Structures are given as C-alpha cells and as structure tokens.
Amino acid sequence: MQLDALYQEIILDHYRNPHHAGLAEPYDVEVHHVNPSCGDEVTLRVSLDGDVVTGVTHQSAGCSISQAATSVMTDLVIGKPVADGMATYEKFLELMQGRGTVEPDEDVLEDGVAFAGVAQFPARVKCALLGWSAWRDATAQALASTNGVLNHEGAGNG
Amino acid sequence: MTTRPVFGSPLDLQSVRADFPILSRELAGGHPLVYLDSANSSQKPHQVIEAVRRHYAEHNANVARAMHQLGAEATAAYEGARDTIAAFVGASRREEIVFTKNASEALNLAAHTLGSRLKPGDEVVITEMEHHSNIVPWQLACERTGATLRWFGVTDEGRLDLSNAGELINERTKVVALTFVSNALGTINPVGEVAAMAHAVGATVVVDGSQAVPQLPVDVSTLGADLVAFTGHKMVGPTGIGVLWGRYDLLAGLPPFLGGGEMIEVVRMTGSTYAPPPARFEAGTPPIAQAVGLGVAAAYLTGIGMDKIAAHEHAITSYALEGLKTVPGLTILGPTEAVDRGGAISFELDGVHPHDIATVLDTRGVAVRAGHHCARPVHERFGVQASTRASFYLYTTPEEIDALIDGLGFVRSYFKVD
Numbered sequence: 283m284q285l286d287a288l289y290q291e292i293i294l295d296h297y298r299n300p301h302h303a304g305l306a307e308p309y310d311v312e313v314h315h316v317n318p319s320c321g322d323e324v325t326l327r328v329s330l331d332g333d334v335v336t337g338v339t340h341q342s343a344g345c346s347i348s349q350a351a352t353s354v355m356t357d358l359v360i361g362k363p364v365a366d367g368m369a370t371y372e373k374f375l376e377l378m379q380g381r382g383t384v385e386p387d388e389d390v391l392e393d394g395v396a397f398a399g400v401a402q403f404p405a406r407v408k409c410a411l412l413g414w415s416a417w418r419d420a421t422a423q424a425l426a427s428t429n430g431v432l433n434h435e436g437a438g439n440g
Numbered sequence: 441m442t443t444r445p446v447f448g449s450p451l452d453l454q455s456v457r458a459d460f461p462i463l464s465r466e467l468a469g470g471h472p473l474v475y476l477d478s479a480n481s482s483q484k485p486h487q488v489i490e491a492v493r494r495h496y497a498e499h500n501a502n503v504a505r506a507m508h509q510l511g512a513e514a515t516a517a518y519e520g521a522r523d524t525i526a527a528f529v530g531a532s533r534r535e536e537i538v539f540t541k542n543a544s545e546a547l548n549l550a551a552h553t554l555g556s557r558l559k560p561g562d563e564v565v566i567t568e569m570e571h572h573s574n575i576v577p578w579q580l581a582c583e584r585t586g587a588t589l590r591w592f593g594v595t596d597e598g599r600l601d602l603s604n605a606g607e608l609i610n611e612r613t614k615v616v617a618l619t620f621v622s623n624a625l626g627t628i629n630p631v632g633e634v635a636a637m638a639h640a641v642g643a644t645v646v647v648d649g650s651q652a653v654p655q656l657p658v659d660v661s662t663l664g665a666d667l668v669a670f671t672g673h674k675m676v677g678p679t680g681i682g683v684l685w686g687r688y689d690l691l692a693g694l695p696p697f698l699g700g701g702e703m704i705e706v707v708r709m710t711g712s713t714y715a716p717p718p719a720r721f722e723a724g725t726p727p728i729a730q731a732v733g734l735g736v737a738a739a740y741l742t743g744i745g746m747d748k749i750a751a752h753e754h755a756i757t758s759y760a761l762e763g764l765k766t767v768p769g770l771t772i773l774g775p776t777e778a779v780d781r782g783g784a785i786s787f788e789l790d791g792v793h794p795h796d797i798a799t800v801l802d803t804r805g806v807a808v809r810a811g812h813h814c815a816r817p818v819h820e821r822f823g824v825q826a827s828t829r830a831s832f833y834l835y836t837t838p839e840e841i842d843a844l845i846d847g848l849g850f851v852r853s854y855f856k857v858d
Contacts, residue, residue, distance in 0.1 A: 284803075285799075285854070288799065294855075320810065320826060321816065321826045344793065344795075344825075345794070345795035346796050347795070
C-alpha cells in the first residue's frame with residue numbers, strides 16, 4: 283500500500299483549501315449526511331436553475347479524503363446539467379469500486395483522478411463518497427420540487 | 441533520540457505472544473503487525489482456535505435436545521463453558537450465566553426485561569461515557585414505557601461527575617446502568633459507590649463490563665451490580681458469544697426476552713410457561729462452539745492470571761501515556777495518568793484527522809481505531825468529532841508502543857503539521 287498513491291498532492295491541496303466551502307444563500311435544498319461508522323459529517327446546499335446545477339456549497343467535518351472529495355465534486359458538478367453530474371458520479375463510483383483496476387478518465391473526472399489510489403484502501407472509499415451522496419440526495423430533492431418551490435431566500439433555515 | 445519511559449510487566453511477553461499465531465503475521469510492505477486495537481476486538485490464542493476447531497471436528501451437534509452421544513458431548517461442552525465462566529467472574533451459581541451473542545444483546549436483554557417493569561414517572565440513569573450499546577437500548581425502553589432517561593455527566597478529566605448524584609439517583613430511579621471501564625476514555629468507574637447509591641433507592645444496577653472483564657479480575661459477588669454484560673471476542677474468545685451475568689433471584693423474576701425453542705416449559709396454543717434461568721433467556725440454538733471457545737479463553741486468562749494481566753495493562757498504559765505526551769500537538773481524551781484507568785487511550789493530533797492518522801499508521805503495520813468508537817456522546821462532550829484510539833492487551837509490548845509513537849511522528853511530518 284503506497285501512502286503517496288492515496289494522499290496525492292491534489293487531494294491535500296483540496297483538503298487545506300476546499301472549494302465552495304461555507305454555506306451560501308440562497309439555495310434550494312440543504313441536506314446533512316453522516317458516515318455513522320466514523321462520524322464524518324457534511325452539510326450541503328444545492329441550487330438549480332432548471333436542470334442545471336448553479337451552486338453547491340458545503341460545510342463539513344471529516345478526514346482529508348472526505349473533505350477533498352467533496353471539494354472536487356463541487357468543481358465537477360457546478361455549471362453543468364444534473365445529468366452530467368450524475369454521469370460523472372457513476373464514473374467516480376466505478377473508479378472507487380475498482381480496487382485499483384479502473385483507469386480514470388481525466389477528461390471526465392478532472393482532479394477526481396487523484397482519488398484513484400483511494401480504491402486500494404477499501405476502508406476509505408466511503409470517505410470519498412460522502413459528499414457525492416449528499417449532493418445526489420439534495421439534487422434529487424431539488425428536482426422533485428421543481429421550479430424553485432423550495433427556494434430558501436435570505437434567512438431561510440433550511 | 442528521545443528516552444523511552446521505564447517499563448516493567450509481570451508477564452513473559454515472548455511466551456504469551458507465542459500463543460497468538462496472528463501476532464507473527466507480516467502485513468503489506470513487509471511490516472510486522474503492531475495490533476493496538478484490542479479494545480475493539482482481541483486476538484485469539486491457538487488454544488481457543490484449536491478448541492473451536494476440535495469442537496466442530498469431533499463433538500458437533502445441537503445441545504440439550506439431541507438424544508445421541510454427540511448431542512451429549514456438545515451439551516457437556518456448552519454447559520462446561522458455563523461453569524468455567526461462572527467461576528471466572530465469581531458467580532455464586534452457574535445458572536446466573538446467560539449466554540448471548542455479544543454484550544449488545546446482553547444489554548438489550550437487560551433493558552428489555554427490566555424495561556417491562558417501567559412506567560411513566562420512572563427514571564433510568566445512565567452516563568455520558570457509555571458505549572452506544574448501553575445508551576440506545578435504554579432510550580428504546582424509555583420510549584416504549586414513558587419512563588425518563590437521565591445521565592451522569594463527565595468531568596473535564598474524563599471522570600464520572602458524581603456532584604449531582606444525590607439528585608440524579610432518587611426515589612423515581614428504577615435502573616442505573618453504567619460502564620465499568622470506558623471504551624473511549626479508559627476511565628475506571630466507581631461501580632461499588634454508584635451501586636450503593638442505586639440500591640439505597642431500590643434501583644437495579646446494570647454494568648457494562650465489556651472492557652473490564654478482559655482486563656481486570658472481576659468478582660460479581662462483590663462488585664455491587666445486579667446484572668453485568670460482557671463479550672467473548674474482547675477476552676481472547678470467539679466472536680458471536682457474549683454473557684449476561686445476573687443475580688439469580690433477579691433473573692428468576694424477569695420475563696423472557698426472545699421467544700423460541702429451549703426457553704419454554706410448556707407451550708400450548710393458548711399460552712406458554714417459561715423455563716427458569718438461564719434457559720429462559722437462551723431461545724433457539726445457542727452459539728455452541730463459540731461458548732466452548734469462550735470457556736477455553738477464560739481458562740487461558742485464568743492460567744496466566746488476571747492479576748498479572750491487570751498489572752501488565754497498567755504498566756503498558758503508563759508507558760503509552762508517557763510516550764504519547766512526548767508527541768507535539770497530541771491531546772489525550774480522558775485521564776492522562778494511569779490511575780483508575782484502563783488501557784484504551786483516545787487522542788487527538790492537531791491538524792490531522794483520525795482517519796488519516798489511522799491510514800498512515802496502517803501502512804506501517806500499526807492497527808489503531810479511528811472514529812467515535814461507538815461513543816459519540818462522550819466525543820461531543822469534549823467537542824471532538826472523532827478521535828484515534830490505541831488499546832492494549834496481555835500481548836502488547838513496549839516496542840509496539842514505540843512503533844506507535846514513531847508512527848505518529850511520521851504522521852506529523854507527512855501532513856506537515858508543525
């Protein structure tokens with residue numbers, strides 16, 4: 283097990299300076315997800331415009347892998363149609379579950395390719411997927427209440 | 441070079457370690473195993489492994505109901521294990537030992553059966569340092585009955601806060617449930633003192649002995665508890681077997697927990713009567729080979745001597761506490777001196793998340809636990825989301841503690857925290 287394969291410099295960069303960290307308003311849906319086995323937590327807000335992801339912000343407490351994966355995820359989905367984000371998730375999931383046998387597509391996963399090494403640490407795969415599960419949940423809820431019915435303006439408490 | 445603290449143990453560690461085949465395992469990268477996760481699950485000596493194998497190879501059959509030689513042998517082995525465990529914890533009679541599948545089931549049995557007597561206005565008192573398995577069953581019992589759940593707090597030093605004990609334990613208190621040794625803080629609680637207060641108001645005392653029974657000589661006849669739960673896999677025994685010890689007269693008055701075969705006296709379609717303890721609480725085919733293995737495990741620990749195991753635990757804990765204090769940025773959760781303290785040490789390291797610590801240590805062969813160790817409330821009490829925990833047993837050497845301390849130094853340099 284190569285430590286440097288897990289802790290790529292890109293991952294540590296995202297961990298130290300996570301993108302889209304800090305909960306922003308307005309937003310459509312807020313979710314709170316946890317990894318019950320370890321206690322990692324993420325609060326995540328999603329805004330959609332039609333079927334396009336216009337904003338994802340998060341506040342999380344967790345390890346470097348979960349924090350960095352959430353940061354990378356926000357870069358991958360913001361500004362893209364929901365379907366593209368979901369397709370990217372499938373690619374990321376395939377990489378995570380591939381036990382190191384899947385060659386990541388950098389055109390699709392961008393900084394996400396840095397997580398290829400995580401697949402060789404089965405105990406850490408759930409860390410890398412926490413932010414994604416929160417985003418998928420929030421987005422599905424936002425889509426279900428189309429056209430901003432749930433839009434939280436100003437001091438909305440989510 | 442830092443100087444290592446002095447270490448003295450009554451155990452011959454080399455010969456103890458020779459009994460545990462897994463301890464000579466090599467991990468990825470050629471690292472020898474440094475197993476510091478025994479509070480999570482202990483390793484097994486070949487005596488236990490062989491006993492389980494031999495039971496399946498030579499004596500396997502169902503117990504109590506098989507009318508043949510193998511059935512008689514399996515029954516004798518299973519009931520023999522009950523005798524061994526009864527002697528191991530000082531039970532006054534063998535019928536006080538109920539086999540369960542783990543400590544969680546034992547605590548659920550306690551909460552369910554004692555819970556059947558609860559009603560609105562009654563109070564159940566637990567502590568903030570409990571494992572989830574001694575919190576959730578009582579929450580469920582209170583939800584079912586309308587009783588109120590209350591709890592002892594924890595001091596900044598990680599001790600039970602007894603300052604409001606007089607108010608907390610009162611005439612409404614029906615059950616007081618607490619851990620003997622905290623799995624997260626390592627604190628050894630004053631069970632006798634709390635039990636005396638509980639008994640003074642007529643409450644029943646339930647003790648989670650999961651971390652205590654493996655490490656300390658425990659004598660239930662003088663402990664003060666009415667029910668004590670513990671588990672096999674933390675005391676060099678198999679998984680899938682736990683124990684609830686209870687005072688016989690208390691057990692005899694409790695209703696059944698799970699229904700099924702072997703726990704009955706007479707079953708009619710209109711209703712059933714139930715067997716006396718312990719059978720009343722052992723519905724269905726029990727974990728037979730696991731009980732046999734647990735009996736051998738208890739005999740193994742007795743052979744080495746629980747007093748010596750406790751002295752070793754104390755010595756290795758002191759050694760580890762001193763070593764951990766030399767790591768910059770490291771904060772120990774719970775008592776920082778080896779006084780009334782078991783050998784599970786949880787800590788934080790500034791700037792590095794526990795998962796990352798555990799993963800980096802793992803690549804060096806050092807196995808620790810990271811997370812909330814099934815004790816989220818006590819982590820919340822200390823404003824911590826998760827921690828890293830190192831825990832020890834009779835086979836833990838000072839060299840392994842050194843490997844942990846060295847590994848933590850490497851963690852700090854790897855994550856560039858300075």
